[in-house]
Amino acid sequence: MPRRVAIVAAGLTPTSSHRTDVTYPELVYEAVSAALEQAGLQASDIDAVAYGSMDPFDGVFAPERWNVEACAGAGAARRPLMKITTGGTTGGSTALAGYYHVASGLFDVVLAVASQRVGETLEAQLVLNTAVDPIYERWLGAGAITIAALQGVRHFWRYGTTEEDLALIAVKNYENARRNPNAHLMRMLTVKDALNTRLVSWPLRLSDCCPSSDGAVAVIFASEERARAIADRPAWVIGAGQITDNYWMGDRTWYEHWDSLSMLAHRVYRQAKIEDPLAELDVAELYNAFSIQEIIEYEALGFSDKGKGAELIRNGVTTMAGQLPVNPSGGVLCTNPIGASGLIRVAEAALQVMDKAGERQVPDVRKALAHAWGAVIGFHTLMVLSRGAP
Amino acid sequence: MSARVAIVGIGQTALRASADDRLYHEHDYEAAKLALADAALDRGDVDTVICSGWDAVDGRTISDMHTVMSAGGYLKDSTHVGEDGIMAIAYAYMRIAAGLFDVALVTAHGHAESSFETVSNVVFDPLFVRSLGQSHLVSLALQANAYLQRHGVSGEQAAKVAVKNRGNGAANPRAHLQSPVDVDEVLTSALVCYPLRDLHCPPQSVGGVSLILASEDVARRITNRPVWLTGIHWAIDSYELGSKELSRLDSLAGAAERAYGMAGISDPLRDLDVAELHDITPFHELMAYEALGLAPEGAGARLVEEGVTGAGGDLPVNPSGGVLCTNPYGASGLLRAAEAALQLRGEAGERQVPGAARALAHGMSAPSGAAARTDCVLILEGG
Numbered sequence: 139m140p141r142r143v144a145i146v147a148a149g150l151t152p153t154s155s156h157r158t159d160v161t162y163p164e165l166v167y168e169a170v171s172a173a174l175e176q177a178g179l180q181a182s183d184i185d186a187v188a189y190g191s192m193d194p195f196d197g198v199f200a201p202e203r204w205n206v207e208a209c210a211g212a213g214a215a216r217r218p219l220m221k222i223t224t225g226g227t228t229g230g231s232t233a234l235a236g237y238y239h240v241a242s243g244l245f246d247v248v249l250a251v252a253s254q255r256v257g258e259t260l261e262a263q264l265v266l267n268t269a270v271d272p273i274y275e276r277w278l279g280a281g282a283i284t285i286a287a288l289q290g291v292r293h294f295w296r297y298g299t300t301e302e303d304l305a306l307i308a309v310k311n312y313e314n315a316r317r318n319p320n321a322h323l324m325r326m327l328t329v330k331d332a333l334n335t336r337l338v339s340w341p342l343r344l345s346d347c348c349p350s351s352d353g354a355v356a357v358i359f360a361s362e363e364r365a366r367a368i369a370d371r372p373a374w375v376i377g378a379g380q381i382t383d384n385y386w387m388g389d390r391t392w393y394e395h396w397d398s399l400s401m402l403a404h405r406v407y408r409q410a411k412i413e414d415p416l417a418e419l420d421v422a423e424l425y426n427a428f429s430i431q432e433i434i435e436y437e438a439l440g441f442s443d444k445g446k447g448a449e450l451i452r453n454g455v456t457t458m459a460g461q462l463p464v465n466p467s468g469g470v471l472c473t474n475p476i477g478a479s480g481l482i483r484v485a486e487a488a489l490q491v492m493d494k495a496g497e498r499q500v501p502d503v504r505k506a507l508a509h510a511w512g513a514v515i516g517f518h519t520l521m522v523l524s525r526g527a528p
Numbered sequence: 529m530s531a532r533v534a535i536v537g538i539g540q541t542a543l544r545a546s547a548d549d550r551l552y553h554e555h556d557y558e559a560a561k562l563a564l565a566d567a568a569l570d571r572g573d574v575d576t577v578i579c580s581g582w583d584a585v586d587g588r589t590i591s592d593m594h595t596v597m598s599a600g601g602y603l604k605d606s607t608h609v610g611e612d613g614i615m616a617i618a619y620a621y622m623r624i625a626a627g628l629f630d631v632a633l634v635t636a637h638g639h640a641e642s643s644f645e646t647v648s649n650v651v652f653d654p655l656f657v658r659s660l661g662q663s664h665l666v667s668l669a670l671q672a673n674a675y676l677q678r679h680g681v682s683g684e685q686a687a688k689v690a691v692k693n694r695g696n697g698a699a700n701p702r703a704h705l706q707s708p709v710d711v712d713e714v715l716t717s718a719l720v721c722y723p724l725r726d727l728h729c730p731p732q733s734v735g736g737v738s739l740i741l742a743s744e745d746v747a748r749r750i751t752n753r754p755v756w757l758t759g760i761h762w763a764i765d766s767y768e769l770g771s772k773e774l775s776r777l778d779s780l781a782g783a784a785e786r787a788y789g790m791a792g793i794s795d796p797l798r799d800l801d802v803a804e805l806h807d808i809t810p811f812h813e814l815m816a817y818e819a820l821g822l823a824p825e826g827a828g829a830r831l832v833e834e835g836v837t838g839a840g841g842d843l844p845v846n847p848s849g850g851v852l853c854t855n856p857y858g859a860s861g862l863l864r865a866a867e868a869a870l871q872l873r874g875e876a877g878e879r880q881v882p883g884a885a886r887a888l889a890h891g892m893s894a895p896s897g898a899a900a901r902t903d904c905v906l907i908l909e910g911g
Contacts (some may be wrong), residue, residue: 140626140627140628141626161655162653192583192589192590193582193583193584193610194583194584194589195589197650197654198650198651198653198654199582199584199647199648199650199651199895199896200582200584200610200651200895200896200900202610202900203651203767203895203896203899203900204651204652204653204767204900206764206766206767206900207766207767212764213764213765213766213767213900214766216763216764216765216778216779216781216782216783217763217764218618218761218762218763218764218783219764219902220609220611220615220618220619220762221609221610221611221615222607222608222609222610223583223590223592223608223609223610224590224592224607224608225589225590225592225593231607231608234607235607235619238619238622238623238626238628239622241622241626241627241628242531242621242622242623242625242626243531243625243626244622244625244760265589266589266590267589268587268588268589269588269589269590269593270593271594379605380605380606380607381603381604381605382577382596382597382601382602382603382604382605382606383602383603384597384602385593385594385597398603401603512590513590513592513593514590514593516593517593517606
């Protein structure tokens with residue numbers, strides 16, 4: 139059995155479309171110092187750093203270098219630092235890296251940091267377009283929005299999902315974000331408002347699409363002995379993993395399903411000994427950059443049968459008062475510093491388990507799920523956190 | 529207590545000046561195929577794939593979308609380090625040591641579709657430094673100058689490192705540059721960025737490198753020539769060039785100290801049989817000797833002058849010819865580990881160090897030269 143590992147602290151920054159009030163290192167320092175303060179640790183307590191960001195959205199190559207001292211003075215102290223980049227899953231992959239750093243036995247206290255300044259990018263979709271095959275797919279204009287729209291078209295056609303269903307997802311997330319001081323979009327939204335926002339790429343309207351955000355996040359992973367000493371209620375990692383789907387869009391299975399996510403969920407639930415996720419999970423933080431994706435994620439993650447995801451939002455199952463609140467933070471739909479968003483999901487899930495989520499706290503959380511997708515919907519990461527050690 | 533992890537497969541493509549017939553991820557594909565064949569494994573036997581490199585250098589956002597697939601990662605647990613490939617070994621080691629994976633495949637590629645010099649300028653902060661023209665090479669030149677000024681190292685002494693490595697490369701059929709050079713040629717080659725001359729600088733090479741790592745159980749089952757990773761550590765240096773001692777490689781010294789401790793090495797010059805170092809310039813090989821504890825500070829050149837690190841010396845360094853002969857940016861560090869592993873298997877051909885049982889591989893992961901460079905040190909032992 140691998141070494142037991144827990145999250146003992148999570149620090150988040152306020153986000154906005156451009157955090158011009160701080161330099162990049164200052165933004166990262168905000169997140170790291172918040173995490174250290176919550177853990178009651180000094181910079182010198184950190185053994186190693188895992189750092190995630192997607193350089194092409196920052197306008198700086200290898201920003202972890204510029205920000206090295208903001209990561210608990212890692213450069214001056216000549217600490218180990220490892221840079222992780224995997225597209226939208228970068229934050230989720232950085233959490234996995236932090237976990238393996240400790241699980242390996244090489245390190246006891248590890249800082250996972252992720253950051254992004256999408257505000258430095260002229261147009262994120264143009265940057266993302268360079269990810270796909272330059273000969274066969276780039277000219278299609280493929281990016282996150284167009285792929286998500288394709289998912290929507292397929293789901294509407296196959297299962298009769300409607301624009302009103304998407305609006306319900308948006309309204310729920312916007313409502314939640316208003317209780318999250320670190321959310322980017324914090325405004326009232328009604329179903330009628332949502333249906334009146336401009337069309338971006340059918341069936342997605344503006345309220346179905348995430349903003350571009352500047353933000354950073356830091357999470358501290360610790361070995362069992364250190365975790366018990368640092369935190370009253372650490373969030374134990376009881377399942378974690380990543381899955382890689384095909385590179386070419388045309389070589390993937392039907393877009394109304396997320397089969398790669400289903401496969402990963404199967405693997406991770408087995409690790410976490412979860413048989414009925416809807417009953418056993420108390421909260422989930424999903425990478426819902428587009429409203430339709432939250433519905434498909436419900437299905438892929440086994441919260442509902444295939445094609446029945448929209449029923450969960452229609453019946454209020456995933457609202458704050460429902461059986462399984464999804465994205466009490468407002469999710470990626472309200473805040474998206476791309477490479478940081480996956481680690482923000484892990485941080486939010488950890489805060490829920492640690493009972494430190496403030497106004498957005500779900501009562502008595504014992505198990506929480508954190509998800510990210512990336513790579514033009516080709517990658518997924520999952521992490522299950524628990525109040526009880528594995 | 530540390531877990532036992534071994535290198536069980538080695539793949540190296542031809543490394544050369546250009547490859548117009550291949551895209552960047554095809555080098556990963558070719559190298560992964562070679563490593564799988566070397567390990568007599570099928571891609572279905574691999575549990576996790578870890579690729580490496582820099583999107584900004586590859587000219588692709590999420591470059592690993594393609595490299596991971598090319599390396600056989602379909603439906604597997606994969607990831608990507610935005611570092612030189614030697615850091616993919618560090619990550620693979622952790623995944624296996626945690627007991628969660630048995631077989632890991634790591635890959636790295638170098639290509640010449642972009643100018644590393646141009647791209648590396650964008651590592652520097654846009655407010656104060658970028659507009660000065662700071663870059664990978666310029667920062668390395670500053671470091672070389674600080675070193676030679678501080679310790680009175682002569683041009684001839686540094687040239688002898690280039691002569692040694694280029695001579696070694698001439699005996700390596702896989703090296704990119706296979707022509708020897710002499711001291712005069714080095715000293716009269718064109719000035720690139722003082723004190724670096726043309727023959728002090730590595731080429732930009734194209735190709736791929738892949739290694740397969742396995743847990744002890746699997747390694748013992750599938751190979752009779754495992755190469756054990758008995759020491760591993762990595763460390764990053766500070767970013768501001770003005771706020772550190774440029775004439776020393778402190779991140780390398782820190783990484784080496786921990787790796788030596790893990791492997792039980794007290795006197796590296798005595799305990800090691802061969803070393804493959806990231807000799808990004810001859811000056812940096814001399815600085816590396818000192819950071820690794822092979823020579824006192826400022827006295828690295830003596831090892832070359834006395835032939836200690838030459839072929840047939842007490843501790844041959846870079847029998848492959850090193851980075852000065854073959855430099856696929858992003859894969860050069862991983863290549864050091866591949867070459868060191870070949871030495872321990874006794875499969876290094878003409879460049880074989882007789883009876884090599886313990887080797888050191890050093891990789892530098894540095895998107896921009898001396899600024900916040902990462903050094904990774906591996907101690908490898910033959911089975």
